[in-house]
Amino acid sequence: MITSGILGFPIIGETFHYFKPYGFYEISPFLKKKMLRYGPLFRTSILGVNTVISTDMDVNLDILRHENKWFSEAIGESMFLKTGNIHKHIKQICMRLLGSENLKRKIIKDMDRVTCQHLSLKAGQGRFDLRDLVSSLITSHLTPKVISDLKPETQSMLMESIKAFSFDWFRTSYILSAGRGLYNTLWACRQGIKLIKDVYTARKSSREKYDDFLERTLEELEKAGSSVNEDVIVSLIFTLSCITQDTTSKATCMAVKFISENPKVLAELKIFDMDLII
Numbered sequence: 001m002i003t004s005g006i007l008g009f010p011i012i013g014e015t016f017h018y019f020k021p022y023g024f025y026e027i028s029p030f031l032k033k034k035m036l037r038y039g040p041l042f043r044t045s046i047l048g049v050n051t052v053i054s055t056d057m058d059v060n061l062d063i064l065r066h067e068n069k070w071f072s073e074a075i076g077e078s079m080f081l082k083t084g085n086i087h088k089h090i091k092q093i094c095m096r097l098l099g100s101e102n103l104k105r106k107i108i109k110d111m112d113r114v115t116c117q118h119l120s121l122k123a124g125q126g127r128f129d130l131r132d133l134v135s136s137l138i139t140s141h142l143t144p145k146v147i148s149d150l151k152p153e154t155q156s157m158l159m160e161s162i163k164a165f166s167f168d169w170f171r172t173s174y175i176l177s178a179g180r181g182l183y184n185t186l187w188a189c190r191q192g193i194k195l196i197k198d199v200y201t202a203r204k205s206s207r208e209k210y211d212d213f214l215e216r217t218l219e220e221l222e223k224a225g226s227s228v229n230e231d232v233i234v235s236l237i238f239t240l241s242c243i244t245q246d247t248t249s250k251a252t253c254m255a256v257k258f259i260s261e262n263p264k265v266l267a268e269l270k271i272f273d274m275d276l277i278i
Contacts, residue, residue, distance in 0.1 A: 006044070013045025025254065031055060093220055093228070093236070114141055115252075130256060135249040139163055142244055146237055147199055148212040154195060161192030165242045192238045200234055213237070 008014035017030050031053070034042050040056035054060055118137055122128045139159045143150070150158065165188040203214060217233045228236075259265055 007050065008045050011048050013048065015046050015048075018044070018046050024250075025257065093217060093233075111138070111141060131249045131253045134252045135163060135245050138245040138248050139241070142241060144212075146213045146241060147196070148210050148214075149203070149208075150199065154199070158192060158195045161188045161195065162238070162241045162245060164188035165192065165238075189238065192242075193234055196237050197230075197234045200230065 006014075008017070014030070018028075020028075020030060022029055034044070034053070035055055041052070041054050041059060043050065043052050045051060054063070115134070115137060118133060122133060139162050143155060143159055143162070147155075147158075165185055200214065203210075204218060209215060214237065217237070220228065221230065221233065259269065
């Protein structure tokens, strides 16, 4: 049983402390303070919900390994078990797009080629926003793999909605700015899901076959006993697209920063790159 930690003020708990802005390459001050005081596993209250936060790698791996079983034993089987089964089903669907085999066979090789081309082009133009560039690359490259039959204007609108969906809306010291960021994020989500739902409905009616992720989800819905429905699939497609472009762009920025700050690693990479060219 976890006894360490405090819940903060009534209703809001420690929400403001949790969402306090911090640097892109820093660990959250909230987490650092809590870890020093309570250790890697502690409880708190965020957005009015009692929450357990784990920064322990072994505990997190154990949670992922046992999935919903670990929680159902702790809190009993009810709605959570049902949600856990849906989560497991959704994960299996996602693996069709982002599983290790598909990543090796298609996505990573293509993304590596496109990224190198664009970075080389931009490098000759002076300073540029790496995160924004990679975000645009991911969105433009992944969208056709998810839905391949989009009209140019529809694809452009969907890409704008995905890019506008921000997980950093709360990273500001001003309530007004945070509110504006939240509004823009919710609006982007609404527009993006509407676009995907329209395409999904049209694809379902036409029954033409396409080699993309949307086609795989349609096949999944047709299976007997499927635990997902149309709304879940549409939300999954939009969420997956947003998460992919957000996490990949951040990871790329961190990789470039840490490599550039380590001359030895940078020199070895240059030698490796020259060997590949030769």
